[in-house]
Amino acid sequence: MNNQLIGNIAKRGILLSLLVTGMGWISSCSDIDCSVTNGVLANYVVQGDTLQDTLTVSAIRENRSDTVLLNRMVKTTKFSLPMSYSGDTDRLRFVFTSKTGVTTVDTVTVSKTNMSHFESVDCSPVFFHKLTSVTAKGTRISQIEISNPNVDDDGTKENILIRFTNP
Structure with missing residues (x-):
């Protein structure tokens, strides 16, 4: 083979390598871990x-009509609830049902x-939230307080601490 042919093959190899690398960079931009996947x-x-x-x-x-967010959870030490996007206040109905069938409701x-x-631009719109206050009315929730006010896609945060009384 002559040197010119070897040079052309080497140039094409380098161009192909750059093209493949460039395609990798472009495709990696669309592989984003959107917050919707993680949830807020x-x-x-x-x-x-x-x-x-x-x-x-x-x-x-x-x-x-009301929307059920958590359905019939038993023996729980933690749980997660979605928040509204538009309102400045979310009202939640906590319904407790004892083993004997007695129902108690707190708000x-x-x-x-x-x-x-x-x-x-590849991700759907997402809202994060900053908690400003939390209150409870009723008899089963004895204490409720904000632990970490920033609600975002970090699922490890403890946002609200809640203590229940037994009937």
Whole structure:
């Protein structure tokens, strides 16, 4: 083979290598770990004894039917709930059902600031939240407080600490 042919083959090899590398960079940009995949949930951590009763949590929605967020959880020490995107306040209905069938209802109100979060044009819109207050009315939730006010796609945070009383 002559030197010119070997040089052309080497140039084509280098160009092909650069093209493949460039394609890898381009395709890696669309492989984003969007927050929607991870989810934006408020993490509740039960303080004291685990809840022995069955717990169902629903979002109370004005002029619309309620939405069940957590259905019949038993013996829990922690749980996660989604938050609304638009409202400054979320109202939640906590329904406790004992082993004997007695039902008790408490209402939790979570006040927050919603912050739109831009990840990438490849990702759906996401809202993070900053908790400003949390209160409970009823007899089964004896204490509720904010532990970490920043609700985002980091699922390891303990956002709300909650303590239940046994009937």
